[in-house]
Amino acid sequence: MSDGVPLIVTRPEPGNAATRARARSLGFDVHAMPLFAARPLRWTPPAAADFDALLLTSAFAARLAGPGLATLASLPAYAVGAATAEAARAAGLTVAMTGAADAQRLLDEMTSPKIARILWLCGRDRTVLHTGDAALAPLPCYAVDPVDPPGQWRALIAVPAILLAHSARAAERIAVLAGTARAHLSLVAISAAVAAAAGQGWRALAVAAEANDAAMLAQARALWHKGAK
The missing domain is CATH 3.40.50.10090 (Rossmann fold)
Structure with a gap:
């Protein structure tokens, strides 16, 4: 999957690095885009x-x-x-x-x-x-x-990508920063409450079966195989 759509990890450090490492081991084209500190x-x-x-x-x-x-x-x-x-x-x-x-x-x-x-x-x-x-x-x-999005944020969300939301605040901020780009972006939420905070308009919106990275990445993989790219 490393040649596929980007997987964008928005959580703060040090969790961002841990999620990236797990995602990279699964073959995702993963990018660190922390939106909070x-x-x-x-x-x-x-x-x-x-x-x-x-x-x-x-x-x-x-x-x-x-x-x-x-x-x-x-x-x-x-x-x-x-x-x-x-x-x-x-x-x-x-x-x-x-x-x-x-x-x-x-x-x-x-x-x-x-x-x-x-x-x-x-x-x-x-x-x-x-x-x-x-x-x-x-x-x-x-x-x-909240912190300013990293410099590559606009370029990454300008094309199809999958984003991870680890909290309701993150989901709300991702939604605001994504704007109309939501139409070609997919979002994986760590819970149903986080998904609700993300609002509507996403190309795909998935909820992890459990509140952990493994379940979130499983949903990201499912989106990939369903063609969210």
């Missing part, structure tokens, strides 16, 4: 005893939280996706569950009478989660800010 925020860790569990919906929370994360290491961590779980373990946390879908699904699965007080280490910009009977305390410890 992550940075740590100042935050004050609360008392771990005030909570039953820690919710992590992005690997950035574990990577960028800094030394304050160690004060919460006694809490079982619930991570969305394998990459987030891996980052949590690398930061010294004990992962009790790794969700295979999205944050809402994981929250639904983890809430119980024994897990009623949940600390959510999250980004400054985050989705709204429905908590049910649980008490969810969002605590931003990082921010993901």
